[in-house]
Amino acid sequence: MRHRLVLAVPAVAALLLAGCGGGSSPAAGGTSGAGTSSSALSGTVTVFAAASLKESFTALGTAFEQAHPGVQVTFNFGPSSGLATSITQGNPADVFASASPTNMDAVVKAGDASNPTTFAKNVMEIAVPPSNPGKVAAVADLGRSGVKVALCQAQVPCGKVARQVLTNAKVSVTPVSDETDVKAVLTKVQLGEVDAGVVYVTDVKAAGTKVTGVEIPSDVNASTSYPIATLNKAPNPTAAAAFTAYVLSSAGTQALTAAGFEAP
Numbered sequence: 001m002r003h004r005l006v007l008a009v010p011a012v013a014a015l016l017l018a019g020c021g022g023g024s025s026p027a028a029g030g031t032s033g034a035g036t037s038s039s040a041l042s043g044t045v046t047v048f049a050a051a052s053l054k055e056s057f058t059a060l061g062t063a064f065e066q067a068h069p070g071v072q073v074t075f076n077f078g079p080s081s082g083l084a085t086s087i088t089q090g091n092p093a094d095v096f097a098s099a100s101p102t103n104m105d106a107v108v109k110a111g112d113a114s115n116p117t118t119f120a121k122n123v124m125e126i127a128v129p130p131s132n133p134g135k136v137a138a139v140a141d142l143g144r145s146g147v148k149v150a151l152c153q154a155q156v157p158c159g160k161v162a163r164q165v166l167t168n169a170k171v172s173v174t175p176v177s178d179e180t181d182v183k184a185v186l187t188k189v190q191l192g193e194v195d196a197g198v199v200y201v202t203d204v205k206a207a208g209t210k211v212t213g214v215e216i217p218s219d220v221n222a223s224t225s226y227p228i229a230t231l232n233k234a235p236n237p238t239a240a241a242a243f244t245a246y247v248l249s250s251a252g253t254q255a256l257t258a259a260g261f262e263a264p
Contacts, residue, residue, distance in 0.1 A: 040238070041068045041070055041071050041238065041239045041242055042070035042071060042239070043070070043071065043072075043235075043236045043239055044071070044072045044073075044074055044235075044236060045071060045072070045073045045074070045094045045095065045236055045239045045240050045243050046074050046075075046076065046092065046093045046094045046095070046235070046236075047061070047073060047074070047075050047076070047093070047094065047095040047096075047097065047243065048075075048076045048078075048083040048086065048087060048093045048095070048096045048097070049075055049076070049077055049083075049095075049096075049097040050077070050078075050079070050080045050083070050097060050098055050099035050100075050157065050181075050226065051077045051078055051079060051099075051181035051182050051183045052099055052122060052158065052181075052182050052183075052200050052202055052203060053077065053097055053099070053226070054075075054077045054183065054206075055202075055206045055259060056202070056255055056256050056259040056261070057075060057077075057097065057247075058075065059255055059259075060246065060247060060252060060255055061073035061075060061243075063251075063255075064242075064243055064246050068239070068242070071239050071242075071243075073243065076093070077181075077183075078180075078181055079152070079153075079156040079157075079180055079181040080098040080099045080100050080103040080104075080156070080157050081100075081103050081155050081156055081157070082156075082180070083096065083098070083103070084096070084098065084103040084104070084106045084107050085106075087107050087110075087112050087113075087231065088106065088107060088110040088112055092233070092235055093231055093234070094230065094231060094234040094235060094236050094237070094239070094240035094243070095228065095229070095230055095231065095234070095240050095243055095244055096112075096113060096228070096229055096231055097119075097226060097227075097228040097247070098116075098157075098226065098227055098228075099122070099157040099158065099224055099226055100157035100160070100224055100225075101116075101118070101225055101227055102157075103157065104116045104227040104229065107229070107231075108229075111232065112231055112232055112233065113229040113230075113231050113232060114229065114232060115229065116227035116228060116229035117227060117228060117229070117244075117248060118225045118226065118227045118228075118264040119226055119227070119228050119247055119248055119252070119253070119256070119264060120225070120226040120256050120261040120262065120263070120264055121223050121224070121225050121226065121261065121262040121263065121264050122200045122201065122202055122223060122224055122226065122260075122261055122262065123200070123201055123216070123221050123222070123223045123262070124158075124161055124162055124165050124198055124199065124200060124201070124216055124221055124222060124223075125198075125199060125200065125201040125203075125204045125213045125214065125215060125216055126139070126142070126196050126197070126198055126199075126213065126214035126215075126216060127185075127186060127189045127196065127197045127198075127199050127203065127204050127207065127211040127212070127213060127214075128189065128195065128196045128211065128212050128213075128214060129189060129190070129192050129195070129211065129212070130209065130210070130211065130212050132195075132212060133192070133195055134146075134147045134148065134195025134196055136195060136196045136214055137214060138214070139165065139166070139169040139171055139216055139217075139220060140169065140171055141196075142166070142171055142173050142196055142198070143171040143172050143173055147195050147196065148176045148177075148193075148194040148195045148196075149173050149175050149176065149194060149195065149196050149197065149198070150175055150176065150177040150178075150179055150185045150188040150189065150193075150194040150196075150197040151163070151173070151175040151177075151178060151179070151185065151197070151198055152178070152179055152180070152181060152182055152184075152185055153178045153179065153180060154178070156180065156181060156182075157224050158181065158182040158185070158198075158199065158200065158224075159178070160224075161222045161223065161224050162198035162199075162222075164222040165198060165216060165220060165221060165222045166198075168219075168220040168221075168222060169220040176194060177193070177194060182199050182200055182203055183203070185197040185198070185199050186199050186203050186207060186211065189211050190207065190210045190211060196214075200260075201213070201260050202259050202260040202261055204260075205259065205260040206259070206260075223262075225264055226261075226264075228244055228247055228248070229244070230244045
């Protein structure tokens with residue numbers, strides 16, 4: 001995963017900078033959504049984001065910082081359920097990007113966010129080691145005796161959606177490992193500790209040659225939507241709103257599409 005990130009993030013960041021004209025375009029958050037000039041933005045923007053957004057948001061953050069030299073974007077990537085709990089418990093953050101409306105709803109109901117906007121959708125794919133030792137070629141193979149499968153924990157969005165895929169396919173799977181987030185599942189696959197993991201298509205794409213993807217048919221696949229919101233108690237509300245607007249801009253959408261996300 002790290003190898004892919006080194007290659008992909010600068011390329012996407014360059015694409016984003018080209019799209020924002022070096023920071024003068026509204027797409028960079030200069031006037032779009034935030035109503036603030038580039039020179040007026042400063043300080044740190046702390047973004048709590050789902051683990052599956054790591055590569056694309058890292059690129060977005062790099063481009064945003066270059067468009068707004070006075071701003072530093074820091075990320076806390078992890079399971080959306082855990083991030084939501086952290087926010088509602090009072091941990092300071094400016095922006096929350098969730099891999100599930102359910103977790104965003106919990107933050108909204110707690111009074112910590114308002115009017116979230118859905119910015120992307122993701123579907124599932126099976127990741128296997130390049131050598132495919134378990135000979136997994138379809139969802140049904142995940143239920144075969146002896147095939148070691150890793151899933152996200154049931155309360156995590158990637159775990160809920162993966163289990164919906166298995167339910168849709170009428171396949172019974174007892175995972176040998178329940179991981180805290182989708183990147184942990186992917187790591188198990190990359191290390192060869194399991195024969196397969198059910199992850200997002202974007203994670204398979206980001207992993208490059210470190211894993212092989214096995215497509216899940218659309219009639220049994222399942223999806224999740226990604227909402228984003230500037231938090232009501234954001235320490236840096238102006239820059240936070242600008243970053244949120246940037247994610248929602250055409251440049252943000254282009255970067256997310258390039259990473260494999262679907263339009264909401």
